Amino acid sequence: MSSASVGVLASKQSQTASIQAHLDEAIEGLLASLPAPEQVSADQRRGIIARYSAVLEGNFIYWMTGAYLAVGSDLARAKIVENLREEVRDCHPGMMRRFALAAHAIPTDADAQSVYRNLMNVRLFIGKLSPVPIVITMAFFEGFIQRFMPYLAELARRQGSNEMEYTDVHGVCDITHTQELFRALEAEMALANGSVATDEIFEGVTLLRTLIRNIVVND
Numbered sequence: 099m100s101s102a103s104v105g106v107l108a109s110k111q112s113q114t115a116s117i118q119a120h121l122d123e124a125i126e127g128l129l130a131s132l133p134a135p136e137q138v139s140a141d142q143r144r145g146i147i148a149r150y151s152a153v154l155e156g157n158f159i160y161w162m163t164g165a166y167l168a169v170g171s172d173l174a175r176a177k178i179v180e181n182l183r184e185e186v187r188d189c190h191p192g193m194m195r196r197f198a199l200a201a202h203a204i205p206t207d208a209d210a211q212s213v214y215r216n217l218m219n220v221r222l223f224i225g226k227l228s229p230v231p232i233v234i235t236m237a238f239f240e241g242f243i244q245r246f247m248p249y250l251a252e253l254a255r256r257q258g259s260n261e262m263e264y265t266d267v268h269g270v271c272d273i274t275h276t277q278e279l280f281r282a283l284e285a286e287m288a289l290a291n292g293s294v295a296t297d298e299i300f301e302g303v304t305l306l307r308t309l310i311r312n313i314v315v316n317d
């Protein structure tokens with residue numbers, strides 16, 4: 099590798115490190131805003147699980163597929179395919195449904211309606227198929243989901259459920275998994291070669307954060 103390409107790689111790595119720091123901060127902020135489980139009423143508990151299910155069950159694979167269609171590097175494609183294979187092979191939507199069912203929190207029409215607008219905004223963002231912003235958004239989503247699992251499991255327990263396969267599978271701290279995703283991001287940033295506007299980089303993260311707040315606080 100030439101000294102010039104080493105320099106480019108180093109600058110991409112420092113960019114992804116600052117993106118990762120921004121995502122970590124956004125995730126910390128969301129977790130800090132969660133009401134303590136013992137202060138959440140039974141009705142609110144049901145609502146949080148139901149809205150989470152309404153969003154995740156039918157959209158996670160769809161959005162990850164959007165990311166697959168958007169990216170151009172072999173590295174990013176390989177990482178995303180691995181994720182999709184696991185989702186489909188192990189039937190994660192079915193796992194999600196069993197989790198909601200056992201917690202008496204199957205989404206109702208009203209739950210779907212309450213997340214409709216913010217969900218639509220994320221869908222429209224995914225439809226733009228912008229490689230770098232979409233990979234950043236999915237990294238944020240995966241990072242949040244993983245950290246949110248103990249809280250979601252606690253709400254389900256308080257709903258009288260002991261069906262925890264969904265939260266067990268998604269709560270595993272996988273450092274390699276995250277590192278791979280950020281390597282995929284470096285590859286996509288190298289392909290984009292500076293053509294991504296800074297105000298577009300976190301567009302999906304902002305929309306998804308609003309949707310997640312809608313799920314947990316319903317504001």
Ligand SMILES: [Fe+2]
Pocket residue numbers: 158185190268
């Ligand atoms: Fe999953």
